[in-house]
Amino acid sequence: MFELICNVLLLVFLGYTYFTHVLEAKVPKSYLKNPNVLHPSVWPKLIIILLVICLVINIIKIFKKNKGNPEFSFGAFAKNSLVFLKSKMFIGMAILVIAALILEPLGFVVTAALLMFAYGMLLGEKIWWRLAIISCVLAVFLHIAFSGLLGVSLPRGTVPFLRDFSLFLENLF
Amino acid sequence: MSLGEMFVSGLSAVWGGGTMFLMVVVAIVLGTIFGALPGVSATMAVALGLTFTYTMGPVPAIVFLTAIYCSSITGGSITAILFKIPGVPSSAPTTFDGYPMAQRGEAGKALGVALLASAIGGLFSALIMFLLATPLSKAALAFGNGDMFAITFLGLSILIVLDTEHILTTIISGLLGLLLACIGQDPMAGVARLTFGQTNLLSGMEMIPVLIGLFAVTEVLKQTTTKKRLSAEDGVGNKGKVNTKMPSMKELWSIKMTLLRCSIVGTVVGILPGAGATIASFMCYTMENKLSKYPEKFGTGIIDGIAASEASNNAATGGAMVPLLCLGIPGGNAAAVMASALALKGVQMGPRLLNVQPEFLSATFITMIVTNILMVIVAIGIAKVFAQILAVPYYYLGPIILLLAMIGSFSEGNIVGVFVMVIAGILGIVVKYMHLNSAAIVLGLVLGGMCEKYFSQAFQKAHIVTAEMGFGDYVAKVFESLFGSPISAIVMTCCILLLLSPIYMPLLKKVTGKGKQAA
Numbered sequence: 021m022f023e024l025i026c027n028v029l030l031l032v033f034l035g036y037t038y039f040t041h042v043l044e045a046k047v048p049k050s051y052l053k054n055p056n057v058l059h060p061s062v063w064p065k066l067i068i069i070l071l072v073i074c075l076v077i078n079i080i081k082i083f084k085k086n087k088g089n090p091e092f093s094f095g096a097f098a099k100n101s102l103v104f105l106k107s108k109m110f111i112g113m114a115i116l117v118i119a120a121l122i123l124e125p126l127g128f129v130v131t132a133a134l135l136m137f138a139y140g141m142l143l144g145e146k147i148w149w150r151l152a153i154i155s156c157v158l159a160v161f162l163h164i165a166f167s168g169l170l171g172v173s174l175p176r177g178t179v180p181f182l183r184d185f186s187l188f189l190e191n192l193f
Numbered sequence: 194m195s196l197g198e199m200f201v202s203g204l205s206a207v208w209g210g211g212t213m214f215l216m217v218v219v220a221i222v223l224g225t226i227f228g229a230l231p232g233v234s235a236t237m238a239v240a241l242g243l244t245f246t247y248t249m250g251p252v253p254a255i256v257f258l259t260a261i262y263c264s265s266i267t268g269g270s271i272t273a274i275l276f277k278i279p280g281v282p283s284s285a286p287t288t289f290d291g292y293p294m295a296q297r298g299e300a301g302k303a304l305g306v307a308l309l310a311s312a313i314g315g316l317f318s319a320l321i322m323f324l325l326a327t328p329l330s331k332a333a334l335a336f337g338n339g340d341m342f343a344i345t346f347l348g349l350s351i352l353i354v355l356d357t358e359h360i361l362t363t364i365i366s367g368l369l370g371l372l373l374a375c376i377g378q379d380p381m382a383g384v385a386r387l388t389f390g391q392t393n394l395l396s397g398m399e400m401i402p403v404l405i406g407l408f409a410v411t412e413v414l415k416q417t418t419t420k421k422r423l424s425a426e427d428g429v430g431n432k433g434k435v436n437t438k439m440p441s442m443k444e445l446w447s448i449k450m451t452l453l454r455c456s457i458v459g460t461v462v463g464i465l466p467g468a469g470a471t472i473a474s475f476m477c478y479t480m481e482n483k484l485s486k487y488p489e490k491f492g493t494g495i496i497d498g499i500a501a502s503e504a505s506n507n508a509a510t511g512g513a514m515v516p517l518l519c520l521g522i523p524g525g526n527a528a529a530v531m532a533s534a535l536a537l538k539g540v541q542m543g544p545r546l547l548n549v550q551p552e553f554l555s556a557t558f559i560t561m562i563v564t565n566i567l568m569v570i571v572a573i574g575i576a577k578v579f580a581q582i583l584a585v586p587y588y589y590l591g592p593i594i595l596l597l598a599m600i601g602s603f604s605e606g607n608i609v610g611v612f613v614m615v616i617a618g619i620l621g622i623v624v625k626y627m628h629l630n631s632a633a634i635v636l637g638l639v640l641g642g643m644c645e646k647y648f649s650q651a652f653q654k655a656h657i658v659t660a661e662m663g664f665g666d667y668v669a670k671v672f673e674s675l676f677g678s679p680i681s682a683i684v685m686t687c688c689i690l691l692l693l694s695p696i697y698m699p700l701l702k703k704v705t706g707k708g709k710q711a712a
Contacts, residue, residue, distance in 0.1 A: 022626055022627075023626060023627050023628065026623060026626070026627045027627065037387065041386075041387055041388075041389055042386060042387065043384055043385075043386055044384070044385035044386060044387075044388050044389075044390065045384050045385050046384075047382055047384050048382065048384075051381075051382045056652070056653045056654075056655075057381060057382070057649070057652075057653055058381065058648070058649045058652045058653070060379035060381065060382045060384045060386060061386070063375060063379075063645045063648070063649075064372065064375040064386055064387060067368055067371050067372045067375065068372065070368055071365065071368045071369065071372065074361060074364055074365045074368065075365065077361060078361055078362065078365060081361065107417075107418065108417040108418065109414055109415075109417045109418050109622065111417075112413075112414050112417045113414065113618075113619050113622075116410065116414075116595070116615045116618065116619070117615055119595075119599070119615075120608075120611045120612050120614075120615045123599070123603075123608060123611055124608050128599075128600075128603075131599075132596050132599070135592060135595060135596065135599070136592040136593070136595075136596060139413075139588075139591060139592040139595060140588045140589060140591075140592050141588075142417060143416065143417065143587055143588035143591050143592075144588050145586070145588040145589070151588075151589075154589065155592075158593070158596070159596075162596060162597075162600065166600050172600065173603075173606045174600065174603060175603065175608065
């Protein structure tokens with residue numbers, strides 16, 4: 021059922037995109053006067069049309085494949101969705117989203133340490149204090165190695181003392 | 194300058210009193226490590242290498258960057274085999290057979306084959322380039338936009354044979370990749386498309402975060418649901434210790450034709466601007482699958498698959514340097530970084546470079562020969578280190594991969610890259626449950642922009658012009674754009690045959706099967 025819902029949602033999204041968002045601005049008139057040029061909407065519209073055809077065939081195939089399958093129902097899907105929301109995979113996804121959100125304000129060092137600690141606990145580390153120490157050391161090491169030594173820019177954070185700490189690490193070498 | 198004189202001049206540039214040779218060794222170590230790190234692409238490796246070349250002269254700079262480039266492509270195979278995470282996109286086909294071999298406890302053998310195939314492919318292309326650089330670059334210069342479109346489209350047609358069991362979902366995946374590549378300003382008119390009002394998307398979909406998300410983050414997310422997680426025993430056997438085992442003469446002999454074919458195709462594909470190591474490796478993997486006497490074994494862990502992927506992607510590095518040095522056209526992103534590095538030093542790239550400063554060509558190709566030999570030794574050592582990393586429990590390894598992925602996505606200094614990576618990682622899970630093919634999405638994304646650009650340019654240059662373009666004129670113009678030259682006509686016919694193969698191949702098999710039964 022999840023596969024079917026995703027295919028239908030994709031189909032609806034593509035339909036919406038086709039009619040509203042293929043071109044976000046008007047094509048210059050001088051460009052359109054030239055009969056030799058390809059209109060900017062041709063290529064994406066062609067792809068969307070082909071995608072819609074393929075998705076419709078795929079949806080029919082999913083229906084045919086699951087004919088008579090008791091698991092292929094909205095009730096079973098709702099039940100499975102609740103199980104998924106409590107799963108480790110969903111928590112993992114949430115951790116990643118939170119990490120992306122806090123990266124800019126808190127900077128790489130704090131975000132990396134928190135991400136490593138949270139994900140490590142999720143994956144089954146039992147000794148929390150060992151994980152906490154390793155997370156902090158590794159976050160500092162990576163910041164020094166990439167930002168300080170290799171010159172790769174990493175976010176320092178917008179909180180003043182965290183920003184100062186990042187700058188201190190970068191200037192160590 | 195004769196070939197002999199060029200050879201001597203190249204040797205002296207690479208040796209450089211011993212100091213330059215030492216720098217080449219450092220570059221090989223750095224390149225292999227960068228290539229092996231998930232999320233650090235060959236382009237990023239060359240870009241990171243730039244910081245070391247600011248104080249060097251132009252020739253030492255190109256020598257240093259070439260060594261990093263070649264070795265990073267090889268380094269990518271290490272993590273592709275041990276982690277199922279291609280260090281560089283061109284190593285993606287290596288995972289198809291390398292990882293199953295590692296799971297069977299044959300990681301050492303898989304690595305041995307990968308390194309040897311890489312060295313053979315790299316040496317072959319360097320040698321061919323050294324001998325044929327000028328005539329080959331002239332041939333590539335003669336390619337029109339229609340020909341380039343046909344060649345790029347050939348790369349897309351390969352999608353159909355990536356997963357013969359799920360042709361429809363593979364086509365959907367490829368089309369989704371092509372649609373993602375349309376995001377941003379269109380290549381001809383510069384009009385914003387599919388951005389949904391987001392100014393961050395005007396420059397297009399960021400490739401590296403998408404690749405990192407789909408290949409690295411999705412894999413780490415999947416590990417949260419598996420009861421028996423990736424560990425040293427699963428990945429490489431013998432508690433994370435990998436002893437790289439070179440293939441025996443018998444094994445090497447059995448893949449001789451694979452190595453030869455893939456080295457030739459990889460070199461030719463590398464020469465074509467835009468069509469780099471990634472297309473070469475996908476193309477050669479599929480080609481060998483089709484030509485093999487045992488195609489059903491591809492993807493189950495056989496040395497032929499690894500040899501095809503690695504020989505071709507390394508051969509493409511040699512090819513990619515030719516348009517850069519002879520024509521001033523970067524063969525790919527990494528070559529573009531090198532071109533900008535040389536431009537900073539006042540080197541004028543183009544056809545005149547060979548006549549005025551032939552040492553650029555000789556030094557580059559001698560570097561490629563030296564690098565392809567030395568990197569085998571360096572990579573064996575680095576593979577041991579990476580295998581030890583697998584001995585670390587996954588509750589440490591998984592988060593470390595995520596941290597490297599985060600650094601890789603942010604390396605362009607844009608927080609949007611990190612969001613794109615996270616979204617791509619989560620969508621990678623959705624893709625899995627929808628039975629879509631993430632490799633096909635990536636191929637569509639990589640080739641989409643080029644494909645559209647070449648088609649638009651070929652369409653613009655087609656001869657049919659009328660003031661009022663009717664539908665018939667439009668179709669005739671499209672036909673001329675696609676089949677206007679002998680090269681594009683031949684390649685497009687191959688593409689059509691490839692795309693229709695799922696329809697006619699079963700019929701052919703049926704006919705030949707009946708013929709055999711009748712006999």
